Amino acid sequence: MADYEIFELGNVVLQSGLTLRNAQLAYKTYGTLNSRKDNAIVYPTFYGGQHAQNEPMIGPGMALDPSRYFIIIPNMFGNGLSSSPSNTPPPYDRARFPQMTLYDNILCQHRLVTEQFAIERLVLVTGFSMGAQQTFHWGALFPDMVERILPWCGSAKTSRHNFVFLEGVKAAITADDAWQGGWYETQPAKGLRAMARVYSGWVVSQAFYREELYLQTGASSLEDFLVMAEGSRLSGDANNFLAMLWSWQYADISANPLYDGDFTKALGAIKAKAIVMPCQTDLYFPPDDNALEVRHMPNATLRPIPSLWGHMAGRPGANPADTAFINNALKELLVS
Numbered sequence: 070m071a072d073y074e075i076f077e078l079g080n081v082v083l084q085s086g087l088t089l090r091n092a093q094l095a096y097k098t099y100g101t102l103n104s105r106k107d108n109a110i111v112y113p114t115f116y117g118g119q120h121a122q123n124e125p126m127i128g129p130g131m132a133l134d135p136s137r138y139f140i141i142i143p144n145m146f147g148n149g150l151s152s153s154p155s156n157t158p159p160p161y162d163r164a165r166f167p168q169m170t171l172y173d174n175i176l177c178q179h180r181l182v183t184e185q186f187a188i189e190r191l192v193l194v195t196g197f198s199m200g201a202q203q204t205f206h207w208g209a210l211f212p213d214m215v216e217r218i219l220p221w222c223g224s225a226k227t228s229r230h231n232f233v234f235l236e237g238v239k240a241a242i243t244a245d246d247a248w249q250g251g252w253y254e255t256q257p258a259k260g261l262r263a264m265a266r267v268y269s270g271w272v273v274s275q276a277f278y279r280e281e282l283y284l285q286t287g288a289s290s291l292e293d294f295l296v297m298a299e300g301s302r303l304s305g306d307a308n309n310f311l312a313m314l315w316s317w318q319y320a321d322i323s324a325n326p327l328y329d330g331d332f333t334k335a336l337g338a339i340k341a342k343a344i345v346m347p348c349q350t351d352l353y354f355p356p357d358d359n360a361l362e363v364r365h366m367p368n369a370t371l372r373p374i375p376s377l378w379g380h381m382a383g384r385p386g387a388n389p390a391d392t393a394f395i396n397n398a399l400k401e402l403l404v405s
Contacts, residue, residue, distance in 0.1 A: 073097040073120060073150060076181045084325070087167040094177050095150035096120070096143045099127050100135030102186060109188045110140045111178065111207065115198040115384075116313050117305060119148055123200070125386025132399030138192065143178045145199065147312035154251075154308035163308050164251025168315050171199075172325045175206045193403060194341075195219040197383045198353075199313070202227070202320040205362075208339040209322040217402050218339070221346035221374070221395055222383030224354045225362045226321040226332055231353055234271055235318050241267045242307050257307050264310070265298040274350035274379035282377060285388070336365035342405060343369035344398050348382040348391075372398060 078092035097120040102109060110133060112123055120142040127133045133140055144150040146169045154166035161167070182188045194207040194215050201223020208218045209225070224231075245260030247253055277283065278291070288294035302310070322328070323335035345363050347356040356373045363371045374394055376382035382391040 073144070076185055078177055078180065081173070081177060083167055083173050084170045085168055089146075089152060089167055089169070089173075090161065092146075092152045092177065094143055094146075094152075094181055096141060096181060099133075099140040099142075100138050102139040102188070106186070106188050107190055107192065108138050109182070109186070109191050110138050110193045110195070111182065111191055112140055112142050112194075113174075113178070113196045113200040113203040114142065114145045114148055115196065115200045116317060117148070117301075117310065118200075119144055119150055123197075123385055125392065126396065126399075132396050132403055133195075139186075141182065141186075143174075143181060145203070145313060145316070146174055146177075147309050147316065149306060149309050153306070154312050155306040163253075166308065166312055169312070170324070171203055171206050171316055171320050172210070174316070175203060175210055178203075178207075179211060189214065191215050193217045193219065193399075195221075195399065196223070197221055197385060198223050198380065199317055199320070201354075201383075202317070205322050205339075206320075208341045208343065209335045210325070210327065212338050212340040215341045217405070218341045218343045219346065219395075219399055219402050220343075222348055222351055222354055222380055224320070224358050225336060226323070227318055228354075228358055232318050234353065235314050237267050238264050239311060239314055242311060248307065251308050251311075253307070256303070258303060261302045261305070261307060261310075262299045265302040266295060268302075269295055269298045271352045272380050274352065274377050276350060276377040277379055277381075280377060333365050336362055337367065339366050339369070341368065342402065344372050344402050345369055346372050346374055346383075346395060346398060348376050348379060349373040350377055351380045351382070353380045 076094040081089045081092040147153045194204045196204045201220030204220040205225035241263035242260040245257035247257040283294040323332040328335040347359045363369045
């Protein structure tokens with residue numbers, strides 16, 4: 070049996086003007102919503118991840134303690150549980166699945182929070198990587214609802230450099246002849262393996278490889294580390310990866326009718342008390358990008374994660390020291 074629930078959204082008109090028919094938002098909750106409905110936290114998923122991959126940050130004694138808080142993990146569209154190319158019925162499946170923005174994601178998550186649970190205020194929104202990007206969106210789109218945000222290893226707007234990196238990931242998948250324009254019957258395995266190799270050059274820092282920290286992941290060698298990365302991608306769906314990749318490339322908290330492209334205005338509208346946490350060696354979302362954003366956020370502080378693990382420092386449970394650093398910041402923010 071599935072360990073998550075489905076919120077039926079009906080037909081959703083997207084930012085693109087297209088309609089996602091019979092849209093479904095998969096989610097899982099942890100803890101109990103109190104009678105005042107003032108203990109709710111939203112914790113979105115990251116690229117390629119599902120709710121289970123968020124769970125290492127949840128537990129007794131941790132900041133996200135289900136004995137104190139009602140934690141909602143909404144699965145991002147395209148991740149294989151919520152509406153995705155892989156689970157949408159024909160004729161809108163696979164390559165015909167519509168492109169979805171993070172604005173689309175957050176409007177649907179807002180419906181889940183308000184319609185399913187009648188929650189009017191959120192104690193916190195937090196998340197890693199694309200979950201951090203969604204966190205920024207929550208803060209900008211619903212500034213009167215969100216009391217605190219802690220985005221880690223993610224940005225409010227995808228940089229040009231990050232966009233170009235993702236073009237490499239996309240090219241690796243689609244160069245496989247088995248890709249067939251997205252209408253494959255079996256996964257383009259060569260493309261997914263190539264994707265993993267490209268991704269591995271960026272997901273950790275140069276120092277991570279120099280210091281051979283990959284041996285701390287359970288890998289027996291550098292090549293074994295890369296093969297393990299291949300395995301994590303081969304278990305996924307190529308169209309799903311590309312759908313989420315598009316959402317990542319076009320992530321921008323100001324790209325919506327509320328802010329009409331005024332990024333500074335969107336940042337300034339975030340009322341939530343915020344700790345923004347890049348990893349100091351992240352090659353996707355470097356601290357300088359977040360520093361520029363924090364400068365325009367009225368209640369934000371920048372707190373880099375002191376780690377050589379690059380972007381992977383933020384992956385829940387990947388490195389105990391980094392997980393503890395993030396957890397401590399969450400605890401601090403929640404009592405502020």
